[in-house]
Amino acid sequence: MCHRQQAEVTAMNNLFSNIPDDLPGELLETLLDAEAIRFERIVSHGHASPEGFWYDQQQQEWVIVLKGAARLQFEGDDDVLEMKPGDYVNIPAHKRHRVEWTIPDAPTVWLAVHYG
């Protein structure tokens, strides 16, 4: 007889837990790294990308703000994207972007999914 081996459920975790009070830099944690897909939690606390720095990524990124507030900037676009909790965007591969601002007085919690 053949029983299919069932993979186990990953232990449950909480996206809003274990946020340090003191964050000298952005906190980036990989939540799951599977073939061609990576889940990340990012916690910002007033952090922004360095002036003139642009992310230029090989993969697509689906990103949502779950707490706090942020402004996302795309190269060649005068407007910034004001993001509040629940707001999400899909950023195509090689679409250059940077975090222009995050709210200074509270943590901003992002969930980012890199794929494709």
Next chain:
Amino acid sequence: MCHRQQAEVTAMNNLFSNIPDDLPGELLETLLDAEAIRFERIVSHGHASPEGFWYDQQQQEWVIVLKGAARLQFEGDDDVLEMKPGDYVNIPAHKRHRVEWTIPDAPTVWLAVHYG
């Protein structure tokens, strides 16, 4: 000269917006359907899976509760997983599971990512 055509950023949307007051059934919306990956928002309002029904999915599912509260049950497991906002789990393909309960007096908002 060759300019690479840059794909456009999907218009921003909000995961917590447009939740109808009256939900006769669960609300399931596909947020993004790309090759081998699908993002869904699910809104439950006291809904549960029918008694004896089990989800048995071809793909893996990474799922997070963002509002409300839910209980997730896995076949052959006596314990249920109590999920509150921020709690996430990764459900392997063909791991049979059902939603045993969602809080009756408020919407429960899930984000589900099907992949692999």
